[in-house]
Amino acid sequence: MKGNEPLEYFFNARNIALVGVSNKEGKMGNLFLRRIKKDFHGEIYPVHPTEKKILGLTSYREIAAIPSPIDLVVPLIPQEQLLPLVESCANGQVKFLLAIPSGFGELPRGGKIIEKNLVRLAKERGMRVVGPNSLGMFNCLYGLNASMAPELPQGAPGFSCVTQSGGFGMAVTMYAQNHHMQMAKFCDLGNTSDVEINEILEYFCQDQETRIVGIFLESIPDPKRFITETSLLAKKKPLIFTKIGRTPAGGRASFTHIGLPSVGVEGLDRKIIHAHTGLEMLHIAKGLTWQPLPRGRKVGILTGSGGLGAELTDLCIEHGLKVPKFSKLLQKALRPFLPSYASVTNPIDLTPLWWEFPKIYPPLIHMLLSSPEIDLLIITIIDVATTVEGLMHAVVEAVPNGTQTGDYLLKPIYVYWASPHSTLKNMRILEDGHIPCYQSTLETARVAAAISRYGNNVRTAG
Amino acid sequence: MKGNEPLEYFFNARNIALVGVSNKEGKMGNLFLRRIKKDFHGEIYPVHPTEKKILGLTSYREIAAIPSPIDLVVPLIPQEQLLPLVESCANGQVKFLLAIPSGFGELPRGGKIIEKNLVRLAKERGMRVVGPNSLGMFNCLYGLNASMAPELPQGAPGFSCVTQSGGFGMAVTMYAQNHHMQMAKFCDLGNTSDVEINEILEYFCQDQETRIVGIFLESIPDPKRFITETSLLAKKKPLIFTKIGRTPAGGRASFTHIGLPSVGVEGLDRKIIHAHTGLEMLHIAKGLTWQPLPRGRKVGILTGSGGLGAELTDLCIEHGLKVPKFSKLLQKALRPFLPSYASVTNPIDLTPLWWEFPKIYPPLIHMLLSSPEIDLLIITIIDVATTVEGLMHAVVEAVPNGTQTGDYLLKPIYVYWASPHSTLKNMRILEDGHIPCYQSTLETARVAAAISRYGNNVRTAG
Numbered sequence: 001m002k003g004n005e006p007l008e009y010f011f012n013a014r015n016i017a018l019v020g021v022s023n024k025e026g027k028m029g030n031l032f033l034r035r036i037k038k039d040f041h042g043e044i045y046p047v048h049p050t051e052k053k054i055l056g057l058t059s060y061r062e063i064a065a066i067p068s069p070i071d072l073v074v075p076l077i078p079q080e081q082l083l084p085l086v087e088s089c090a091n092g093q094v095k096f097l098l099a100i101p102s103g104f105g106e107l108p109r110g111g112k113i114i115e116k117n118l119v120r121l122a123k124e125r126g127m128r129v130v131g132p133n134s135l136g137m138f139n140c141l142y143g144l145n146a147s148m149a150p151e152l153p154q155g156a157p158g159f160s161c162v163t164q165s166g167g168f169g170m171a172v173t174m175y176a177q178n179h180h181m182q183m184a185k186f187c188d189l190g191n192t193s194d195v196e197i198n199e200i201l202e203y204f205c206q207d208q209e210t211r212i213v214g215i216f217l218e219s220i221p222d223p224k225r226f227i228t229e230t231s232l233l234a235k236k237k238p239l240i241f242t243k244i245g246r247t248p249a250g251g252r253a254s255f256t257h258i259g260l261p262s263v264g265v266e267g268l269d270r271k272i273i274h275a276h277t278g279l280e281m282l283h284i285a286k287g288l289t290w291q292p293l294p295r296g297r298k299v300g301i302l303t304g305s306g307g308l309g310a311e312l313t314d315l316c317i318e319h320g321l322k323v324p325k326f327s328k329l330l331q332k333a334l335r336p337f338l339p340s341y342a343s344v345t346n347p348i349d350l351t352p353l354w355w356e357f358p359k360i361y362p363p364l365i366h367m368l369l370s371s372p373e374i375d376l377l378i379i380t381i382i383d384v385a386t387t388v389e390g391l392m393h394a395v396v397e398a399v400p401n402g403t404q405t406g407d408y409l410l411k412p413i414y415v416y417w418a419s420p421h422s423t424l425k426n427m428r429i430l431e432d433g434h435i436p437c438y439q440s441t442l443e444t445a446r447v448a449a450a451i452s453r454y455g456n457n458v459r460t461a462g
Numbered sequence: 463m464k465g466n467e468p469l470e471y472f473f474n475a476r477n478i479a480l481v482g483v484s485n486k487e488g489k490m491g492n493l494f495l496r497r498i499k500k501d502f503h504g505e506i507y508p509v510h511p512t513e514k515k516i517l518g519l520t521s522y523r524e525i526a527a528i529p530s531p532i533d534l535v536v537p538l539i540p541q542e543q544l545l546p547l548v549e550s551c552a553n554g555q556v557k558f559l560l561a562i563p564s565g566f567g568e569l570p571r572g573g574k575i576i577e578k579n580l581v582r583l584a585k586e587r588g589m590r591v592v593g594p595n596s597l598g599m600f601n602c603l604y605g606l607n608a609s610m611a612p613e614l615p616q617g618a619p620g621f622s623c624v625t626q627s628g629g630f631g632m633a634v635t636m637y638a639q640n641h642h643m644q645m646a647k648f649c650d651l652g653n654t655s656d657v658e659i660n661e662i663l664e665y666f667c668q669d670q671e672t673r674i675v676g677i678f679l680e681s682i683p684d685p686k687r688f689i690t691e692t693s694l695l696a697k698k699k700p701l702i703f704t705k706i707g708r709t710p711a712g713g714r715a716s717f718t719h720i721g722l723p724s725v726g727v728e729g730l731d732r733k734i735i736h737a738h739t740g741l742e743m744l745h746i747a748k749g750l751t752w753q754p755l756p757r758g759r760k761v762g763i764l765t766g767s768g769g770l771g772a773e774l775t776d777l778c779i780e781h782g783l784k785v786p787k788f789s790k791l792l793q794k795a796l797r798p799f800l801p802s803y804a805s806v807t808n809p810i811d812l813t814p815l816w817w818e819f820p821k822i823y824p825p826l827i828h829m830l831l832s833s834p835e836i837d838l839l840i841i842t843i844i845d846v847a848t849t850v851e852g853l854m855h856a857v858v859e860a861v862p863n864g865t866q867t868g869d870y871l872l873k874p875i876y877v878y879w880a881s882p883h884s885t886l887k888n889m890r891i892l893e894d895g896h897i898p899c900y901q902s903t904l905e906t907a908r909v910a911a912a913i914s915r916y917g918n919n920v921r922t923a924g
Contacts, residue, residue, distance in 0.1 A: 103802070103803045164769065165767060166767065166769070167767020167770040167845070168770060170814075171770070171844065171845065177882055178883055216769065244769060246776045247779035249775050249776075249779050249785040249787075252807065253808075253811075257768025258768065276904065278770070278773060278903075304629065305627060305629020307678065308630060308740070309715050311740060317711050323711040323712075340569070341573070343570075347718075349718060351564060352628065352629070382632065383629070384612075421640055421886050441739050442739050442742070443902075
C-alpha cells in the first residue's frame with residue numbers, strides 16, 4: 001500500500017458528514033448540501049443540534065452519533081466552533097477534515113496558535129486536516145462538489161489542480177463554465193496546516209483520472225521534496241506551475257493571505273511549464289486537454305486580417321516559435337482556394353471575405369494540418385466572422401477529432417477569437433468541438449509557445 | 463493656412479459621393495449608404511449608372527454629373543473599375559478619394575504599378591488618395607461612418623487612431639462597442655499610396671477633438687519625419703504606438719498585407735507609450751480616456767481574493783510599479799471597515815464577503831483615493847462579486863467623476879474583472895461610469911504600469 005493512498009478517501013470519500021447545514025433556504029449550509037446532494041452518490045450525514053431531518057436526509061446531533069466511520073467531515077461553521085467540533089469526534093472515526101473556515105494562521109496575531117491546536121487535536125483523533133481557510137475540494141468525475149464554488153465543472157479524465165487560493169479556485173470553476181472545459185479534481189489547501197502540496201502531487205501522479213496537473217501556489221513548506229515530487233510528476237504528465245509571491249511585495253501579500261512565507265524554488269525540472277498567471281495556466285491546460293502536442297515549433301497562421309496576422313507572427317517569433325515561409329509547392333496547392341489578392345506565404349491572409357469563410361477555412365485547415373511544413377496551426381476568427389455560425393461548425397468538422405486516422409492527427413490548432421460580447425456564444429461551438437479559443441493575440445502566442453516548448457522538452461528528455 | 467488643413471475636408475467632409483451603391487437590400491453598397499444616411503448631416507450624392515433615386519436620394523450617372531465640388535468620394539466597386547472612375551472625375555472637382563477596394567500594391571505582382579497609376583491619375587485631377595486596401599474612415603463626433611465597420615463608436619473628444627490594418631480597425635469598433643468607449647476619429651491608410659501617416663499625425667496634433675492618439679502601424683514611409691511628428695504630438699497629447707513587423711517574419715507577413723517594407727524606427731520620443739499589441743493599445747486608450755493620470759507609481763490594491771491580490775502585486779512590481787505597505791495610521795483608519803481576519807497592509811484582502819462588498823468597497827475606495835500613500839488604485843471584482851449589481855453602482859458613486867472637488871480627484875482607478883459570460887453586463891455599469899475594467903491581471907498591471915510610466919515621463923520632461 002502506497003503512503004499516499006489515504007488521499008483516495010479524501011478525493012473519493014465514500015461518505016461525508018456536513019456540519020453547519022440547515023433547512024433554511026438561502027443559508028450557505030443549505031445551499032452547500034443541495035449542491036452535494038445533486039450529484040454525489042455516496043452517503044451524506046447532515047449534522048445539526050436539533051433537526052431530525054435536513055432536506056430529507058436523516059440528521060445527527062453530533063459527529064460521534066453517526067453510526068459509521070467517516071471519510072470526510074466538512075464543517076460550515078464559524079472559526080470558534082471548529083476546535084470543539086474536532087474534540088467531539090471519536091478517536092479514529094474520521095479520516096479527513098476539510099476545514100473551510102478562515103480566521104486561523106492568516107490572522108495578524110493569535111491565529112497561528114489556534115491553527116496548531118486544531119491540527120494537534122485532529123491528529124490525536126487520527127484525523128488529517130485540509131485547510132483551514134479553504135474554498136474546498138471537488139472531484140468532477142465523482143459528482144462531488146465539497147466547495148464553495150457554485151458549479152461543478154463537467155467531469156472527464158484530464159486537468160486536476162491544487163492551490164492555496166480560494167479566489168483562484170473560483171476562477172477555475174468560472175473558466176470551466178465559460179469554456180465548457182472538462183476537469184478531474186481540484187483542491188484548495190488554504191493555510192496548508194497539515195495535508196500539504198507534496199502529498200497532493202504524489203496522489204495526482206498516480207491518479208489515473210489526472211492527466212494534466214496545475215499548481216497555483218504561494219508557499220512551499222518543503223521545497224526539497226517539492227523538487228522531487230514535481231520532477232516525478234513532470235516525467236509522467238504535463239505539469240503547469242504558477243508561482244505567486246515572486247516579488248518581496250507579492251510575498252508580503254501572500255503572507256497576509258495564508259500566513260506562510262513565500263519560498264522560491266530553484267532547480268525545478270525543465271519539463272515543468274511555467275505560467276505567469278493563474279489565467280494563463282488555465283489557457284494552457286485547455287490547450288493540452290483538447291489538442292495533441294505539437295512535434296515542433298513551426299506555426300502556420302490562417303487569418304482574415306493581414307494586420308493581426310502580422311501581429312500574431314511577431315508575437316509567435318518573440319515567444320520562440322517559428323513562422324516559416326511556405327514552400328512554392330504548398331503555396332501552389334493552397335492557391336486555388338483563395339482570392340487572387342490573398343497571400344499564401346504564411347500567414348495565409350484571406351482578406352475579409354467573411355461570407356466565403358465556411359467554404360474556404362475547411363480545405364485550408366485540412367491542407368495545413370496535413371503538411372509537414374508546420375507543427376501547429378493558429379487561425380483567427382474575428383469581428384464579422386464571429387457572427388457566421390456556419391463557420392464554427394465547418395471548422396469543428398474540418399479538425400480531426402481523434403476518430404479519424406492519418407499523420408496530421410497529431411497537430412494542434414488554436415484559435416484567436418475576438419468578438420462582440422453578443423457572439424461569444426459562437427465561440428462555444430468551437431470549444432464544444434474541443435478547439436481552444438483565446439481572446440488576445442498575446443495569449444494565443446504565449447499558450448502555443450508554452451505548449452510547443454513543453455513538447456520539445458519532453459522529446460529531448462527522451 | 464497650415465499645410466495639413468485639407469485633411470479637414472477628409473475627416474469633416476461637407477459632402478460625400480458614394481459610388482457603387484444600389485437599392486438592392488443586403489448589398490454592401492446599400493448597407494453602406496444606410497449607415498451613412500443614419501447619422502451624417504452633410505450632403506450625400508449616390509452615383510449609379512441607371513437609377514434616378516437610391517434610398518430616396520437623388521442619384522447621379524457619374525461623378526462629373528454632380529453639380530458641386532466634392533470633398534470626399536467613396537467607391538465601393540471592384541479594383542478594375544477604380545482607375546476609370548478617377549479618370550471620369552473633372553479636374554479639381556474632388557478633394558479626397560477614400561479608396562476602400564483592395565487588389566493593388568499588396569498583390570504579389572503587377573499591383574504596385576496599378577496603384578501608382580491610380581495615384582498619378584488622381585493627382586492630375588487635384589485629388590488626394592487615402593488607401594487603397596482600406597477599411598475606411600470615421601469621425602464619431604460628426605456622425606460620419608465612411609467605413610466597412612457596422613457601428614460607429616459613441617462620439618466624444620478623446621481617442622483617435624490611425625492604422626494600415628482593416629482588421630485592427632474592426633477590432634477598434636468592436637472594442638468601443640463592447641466597452642462603450644467614446645472615440646473621436648479613425649482612419650485606415652491601407653497601402654498608404656498617397657496620404658501617409660505623418661500627415662494624419664500632423665492633423666491629429668492640432669485637432670481639438672483628438673486628445674489621445676493611437677498608431678497601429680506596419681510600415682513607415684518616412685521614418686525621419688515620423689520621429690519629428692510623433693515627437694511634436696507626444697509633447698501635446700498621449701500617443702500610443704503599436705509597431706507591427708518587429709520581427710523579420712512579421713515584416714514579411716506585413717509586406718504581403720500592404721505591399722510595403724517594414725521599417726524599424728529608433729530614437730522615438732520617450733513620452734510615446736509603446737503597446738505590444740493593438741488590443742493593449744485600446745486598453746491603455748480606455749484608461750487614459752476615462753481616468754486621470756497617476757502622479758506616481760505607488761499602487762493600492764483592494765481585492766476579494768488574497769491569492770489573486772498577491773498575483774496582481776507580483777505583476778505590478780514586475781512591470782515597474784510599487785505596492786507599498788500602508789502606514790500604521792492608514793491601516794488603523796481602514797480597520798473599522800473590515801472583518802478582523804482581512805488584511806489591511808496592501809493589498810487589502812477583503813476575503814469573499816461578497817454580500818458586504820456594496821457597503822465595504824465605497825468607504826475603502828474613498829479613503830484610498832484620498833490617501834497620499836498611493837498614486838493609483840486597482841480593485842478586483844471577480845466571480846460571485848460580479849453578480850452583485852448593487853456593487854457596481856456603489857463603486858461608480860464612490861469614484862469622483864470630475865464634478866466633485868478635492869485632492870484625490872486626480873487619482874485613477876482600474877478594475878480587474880473576471881466573470882462568467884452571463885454577468886459581463888454588470889461590467890457595463892462600471893464602464894458606463896467610466897471605470898475601466900480589464901479581464902486579466904496581467905493586462906490590468908501592464909496598463910497601469912504603462913500609464914504610470916507615461917505620467918512620469920510627462921512630469922520629468924517638464
